[in-house]
Amino acid sequence: MSNNSYTSDWDVYFCYIEDMPAFMSVDLGIAPVAPLADKPTLLEIVVGLQTIAENGFPGNEEWEMLEEIEDAVVSTLEAKIEAVFVGKTLSNGMRSFYFYTGETLLFEQTMEAVIAEFPQYRIAYQMQPDEEWNIYQDLLYPDxxxxxxxxxxxxxxxxxxxxxxxxxxxxxxxxxxxxxxxxxxxxxxxxxxxxxxxxxxxxxxxxxxxxxxxxxxxxxxxxxxxxxxxxxxxxxxxxxxxxxxxxxxxxxxxxxx
CATH class of the missing domain: 3.30.70.970 (RraB-like)
Structure with a gap:
């Protein structure tokens, strides 16, 4: 049985992903209890930006819509499949969200419902085993x-x-x-x-x-x-x-x- 008791502690930092500038947002507060044994599956949701500056980041007019998408994705996955939101990246024309969960049967159905709310955006998703939370530890968590x-x-x-x-x-x-x-x-x-x-x-x-x-x-x-x-x-x-x-x-x- 895992210990899911922790206090979220979000922060953001700048780095490079494959030589492209990136902003990383991560929940530092979950690190002391990670990985959670009952959340062994990684969920990744990728949103393609519509207005992309030369540095790969969105134009000023797109931030509000990205926040709406984030709110919808996070609230829906937390409510429907008890997913834990651990981080997000912004780089190379894409906003990516990362979750861990133990419930996968309703993931595709849940995501299709969210995607239907934003038909103007290209939104892709995938899930994969990650019992050790390697993506959180190696990609999202700061050096x-x-x-x-x-x-x-x-x-x-x-x-x-x-x-x-x-x-x-x-x-x-x-x-x-x-x-x-x-x-x-x-x-x-x-x-x-x-x-x-x-x-x-x-x-x-x-x-x-x-x-x-x-x-x-x-x-x-x-x-x-x-x-x-x-x-x-x-x-x-x-x-x-x-x-x-x-x-x-x-x-x-x-x-x-």
Whole structure:
């Protein structure tokens, strides 16, 4: 029996699919319980765009209709066959939706009813076994770099809502955890050479795996480009010493002092 208890947590990121630019939307919240044993079948629904820009994305006038199609597909499959909506892609003139389900007998009938609502669109669908949820794990779920950028953007959005002026330098604090004290000390020497100051070093006894906590800080701007560059570099540096980068924080700066 699978554990279907989770909280949806949707986000979007940019990447490339077969050398074409793509926007990926994925439910990150289902990852801790995936794959669901009672949802072993993948459903893929592909909508052909009518107005396609040079980059493969739709024209401005088509977004509203795509949202209508999405609402119809999602609400119908959830209600009729208890399908779980896990992600969608937009690339190369196509919008694709991905679901997992345990009920397949009514899938074709259900989709034909949805397609009849949008006769002006080319809508195709298929189902296939995917017990391990490989499409969710390998296609939809972001890689480590994209996931870090997602978390960065969430913090930056919160700062923006507070009136933050991102190009004003301020103290930015980072957390990293290590497996051994020796790894932490080796990383510390490198980080100091990069201009970081140590704020805290401690051992957390009830945290297995990486109990050696390391908190460092530095004056930096908090715009998207700078933050992505900083965090990805720290993440790479930490991994060289068996460390795990665990995020950052800063205060909103609303005006020059």
């Amino acid at each position: 480590e770099e994209s996931l870090q950028k997602i978390y960065n953007n969430r913090i930056l959005k919160n700062l923006e809502e507070q009136g933050d002026q991102p190009f004003i330098p301020r103290t930015i604090t980072h957390w990293i955890y290590f497996s051994t004290k020796e790894d932490r000390e080796a990383f510390s020497a490198i980080a100091k050479g990069e201009g970081y100051s140590v704020r805290l070093e401690e051992e957390i006894e009830d945290q297995p795996g990486k109990p050696y906590k390391f908190v460092l800080h530095k004056e930096d701007k908090a715009d998207e480009v700078t933050i992505n560059e900083i965090t990805l570099k720290l993440k790479e540096m930490a991994e060289q010493y068996n460390g795990e980068y665990d995020g950052w924080e800063t205060e909103a700066i609303t005006e020059y002092s």
